Amino acid sequence: MNKGVLLAKGLFVNMMNAGDCFTGNDVLANVSKEMDKQADIIYGNACAIGLRSKGKRDKYPHKPKNLETITKTVPIIHPAAFVKTALLTENPFDENLKIAGDYKFFLTMYLKKRIFQYIDIYIADYYLDGISSQNILLSENECAAIKDEAGLINRKSLSARFYYFKVIMIVFARKTTPRWFRKLFGGGKT
Numbered sequence: 001m002n003k004g005v006l007l008a009k010g011l012f013v014n015m016m017n018a019g020d021c022f023t024g025n026d027v028l029a030n031v032s033k034e035m036d037k038q039a040d041i042i043y044g045n046a047c048a049i050g051l052r053s054k055g056k057r058d059k060y061p062h063k064p065k066n067l068e069t070i071t072k073t074v075p076i077i078h079p080a081a082f083v084k085t086a087l088l089t090e091n092p093f094d095e096n097l098k099i100a101g102d103y104k105f106f107l108t109m110y111l112k113k114r115i116f117q118y119i120d121i122y123i124a125d126y127y128l129d130g131i132s133s134q135n136i137l138l139s140e141n142e143c144a145a146i147k148d149e150a151g152l153i154n155r156k157s158l159s160a161r162f163y164y165f166k167v168i169m170i171v172f173a174r175k176t177t178p179r180w181f182r183k184l185f186g187g188g189k190t
């Protein structure tokens with residue numbers, strides 16, 4: 001991604017991951033109409049695409065949580081964001097992170113009080129079978145390290161360890177519980 005940013009010529013960059021796409025042909029025109037060119041980061045809504053039985057896919061549209069939740073969770077879906085090219089050139093993604101480099105970038109920019117603009121447009125479709133969905137433990141571990149580095153949490157605290165234990169239990173339950181049973185009790189999306 002850092003190499004791509006260095007080649008970018010436009011004012012803003014959008015990062016689409018493998019398999020992700022814009023929700024329609026008019027997305028760029030609609031975003032262009034709504035965007036404030038003074039903003040550093042413009043973000044919008046996304047649709048998660050999940051695999052159902054027999055190869056069918058379900059679409060789960062969702063809007064991001066409030067930006068203020070960024071210190072606790074990841075409110076911005078990466079492919080549904082446009083970032084000023086110059087900002088990414090000056091602040092490249094941390095290549096030591098396998099999954100959460102975008103979260104570290106967005107959190108750092110939030111803490112530096114950069115200008116974010118939310119626009120109520122569905123921008124991107126992204127697949128739930130990507131690397132972050134398949135490696136939840138690594139993703140959570142990287143996000144915890146980022147928050148610890150930013151001084152937002154202490155990873156060695158009892159509450160942080162308890163949270164990580166809960167994540168491990170959820171991942172274990174998802175991998176060992178039959179899909180039909182999870183769906184019966186409202187957990188069938190993953």
